Amino acid sequence: MPPEKSPPQVLFLPLGMPEPGVSLQRWLYEALRSAILAGRLPAGSKLPSTRALAEYYQLARGTAQAAYQQLLSEGYVVAQTGSGTRVCQVLPDATLDAGYVRRRVEGQVEVPRTPPTTPWIERLDAIDPVFARRQVMPGLRPFFPHRGDTQAFPVDLWRKLHIQQLRASRLSILLDSDPGGLPALRAAIAGYLAIARGVQVPAERILVLNSVQQGLDLCLRLLAPGDSRVWMEDPGYPGARQLIDVSGVQRVDVPVDAFGIQVEEGVRLAPDARLAYVTPSRQAPLGGELSPARRLALLQWAAQHGSYIFEDDYDSEYRFIAKPIPALRSMPAAEQSVILAGTFSKLLFPTIRLAYLVLPEHLLESFTRAAALMSRHANSLAQAVLADFIHEGHFDRHVRRMRKIYASRAEAFAESARRHWQGLIEVPEIRAGLDISCNLQVESEQDAFARLQAAGIDVLPLARYCVKPRPPGLVLGFAPYDERAIEDAAKAVAVALR
Template sequence: MKRALPIEKTNIILDQHAAAPLYRQLYERLRAQILAGQLEMGVRLPSTRVLASELGVSRNTTALAYELLLLEGYIESRVGDGTRVARLQSSLLRQAGKSVKKPSRQPGVKSPLAQRGQALLDAERTGDIYSEQATSGTNPFRVGQPDVTHFPYELWARLVAKQARQALPDVASYQHAQGYLPLRAAIATHIGITRGVQCTPEQLILTSGSQGALDLVARTLLDPGQSAWVEDPGYMGARGALLAAEARLIPVPVDEQGLNVEAGRQLSSSARLVIVTPSHQFPSAVTMSLGRRLELLEWSRAAQSWIIEDDYDSEYRFSGRPLQALQGLDNSERVIYIGTFSKVLFPSLRLGYLVVPPALLPGLNAVRRLIDVHPPLLEQLALTDFIVEGHFARYLRKMRAMYLERRNTLITALTQELGGLLEITTPEAGMHLVAWLPQDMSGEYIIKQTTQQGLPILSLSTYSLRPLQRDALVLGFATSTPKELQTGVQKLARALRGRS
């Protein structure tokens, strides 16, 4: 009888700072070794407990990796016989191995991608689960998407057509890199009133959504290898922009008050910049306390570092008086404010904006001109009318009331169906909430169970670079009707109660 394989022979190294969760890294490494023949058919693998001890990870991590391998037929598990590499047919093994083999590097042939390009490709692969779940029409709890079914498309079409006939011929030549000035003026007025942002239209730069804003800032302010704080758990798009700039990511924990500034200081006191979502942290949904905001501002002033404030969905606040934007509290001109219309109106309207300190304008404009000169103009013209004529404010009021009803419906349904199992937080703003799992329950395992039953939801650990002491479900409520949310919760309850 073959003995269990000593873990040293697998040469497995897991990266706590990689974008991929640890269980996924372990699964991919074991799968690759099985397909390559490094782990021979029939060989007995260590138990999940032993493997976890050897790798220095939680047992949930090894159990999830084994579960995926078992489901796909790469390993077998029998009572009294442990876990062994499955006896795959050699032809199937060779065929499967082709799909996971890295392209061979012939002598003298360069890789087609730069290191940053490969890093972004790897990050995108680990984010596939997010993309599929976020866009899946079968998921009642889609995260990060607004309801686009109630947008006044006929009104928008009339505004676009009017501008195409009347104004576009006069502005058909190249425009200023910062974007259409009347739109910048309308935005400056709006965020000055609603968010306390202190700026002039000349400080605004229009971008291709918030992602374009993050990319522009990262390109302009970061040198390769410089440190940047990121919220952990946090927004994958922010990490992607930093990876594209070849920054060194410093995952800083988030607690009930938001980003833990003291923890950030201990990890990297002189980081070049930090990206935060203080109004409605993504994905934990907490609001950064005033004390933490002032602490973060003081750190940036002392360290001469930049704060990137991503205010992605602050328009949808349901209760309480919103805390003033960080930018409005900043007396040292260290905050760069980001807003977007993609989350508020509809995602394919790729329009966002930056509010930047005057000292940064020349550099950002220079980089902007080399990237894409300026955003398409026709949508800027139509959006200007949409705001100035009052349609924007009316639409916000309508959708805010609708999202509030859906949030309350989801909370009520979760409380009735799963109140004894999940700890549900009530977000004061935004389009999603967090439902905390019991301390000993694995989020990854629950996600796998629900996905198998046609309910592809997300866990908090999906967005985390470090292992979490406690996981949670991240549940969007903006895209589904109250009835769809109630049905989704019933399906979720069946999946959770049926777990083995």
């Protein structure tokens, strides 16, 4: 076991101002005692010397010595030769809670506090928090979806690029940067989109952000007034649905089938919607592609009504059956109405927290100003490293390598399912992505989910993605798990469900 860390020495502790009529010795004693009882000075922490404390607060040293002596006599601190003055491990007021040490002013009536209530908080309380909580679940147990294999990322190469950016001649990267993103990274993204996604766009039209969620939030704030209607895929990505709900707009759930969002149904339900959230290259979570006819219909709807399309380019790079499908934004009619959003969190690793929007020219200024107001800019150092990673060809090599690895694991997953899940779970053809939506053939979703959780298997019920009821299903991930882990987990699934 690693050695237990000792509490640090306290070098600076704000103690507030003395109250009128209270002696300095009494004030210092009560302030230190309150800090100890409230936990601001934890057990074992070393206090400053009386000389240092007196100099810092401009007191006589005798005043500090007297306050320490009183704390010592009452059992709050202990003084040892060579070790200084430290907070006792067991306090005489151990039975008292921190409420005792709250600052009291004579004659003041404390108003009881309750959690604030605002429309935004009310909407936040109304959404299902389970999905967001499970996204940050520790560990990596099969078959949790929406995860890539971070173990395969070239960490040593990334570290080398970091070191290069931190040379003395490049330390300006540590200062504030362009709120739209580093020019080098925007140029790198533009080059990548032209090759991989068929999108020809000037680098200046790209806005670098922390996440796709931030990009969708900007769209809701700037393009959809409070009484607007917004299309949302059903089933669809829960994070997008929750953000739409919290924004206060009216969400319109548009059904999805094997050919993507049913545009004609969206037009019937809300022809005047200001924004449509779609995943055309690989629908989340069902995995289908938006058909050519529906792509055209979606663009025609946006052009006729002056609406916008938020294209979440979800898992588009990891396609196993054929070449990646070009982005919706690549179509000539899409330039004025489609906002393309992409992230490097799935392609590289989640904590990189870098994403981008490709914006129509008339939206660029307002979006950049809003992003600067909300978050100033994305991490400049990470942007610089990523720009080098792309320009030097490492990004392309990494994606091509991971595509092969994920394709092999998808095949192993499908084969294990055929061997062990007959009559339990039906796995469709895996064409792309990091996960797959499967049909459940036994029990209910919740029963199956509970059984698998008890067996140490992590999945997500399809109902978590849906508003309207659908046949029972599970969303399972395969990308982070090697063939042995997939086979062992597939057996455990079969045992749990049988």
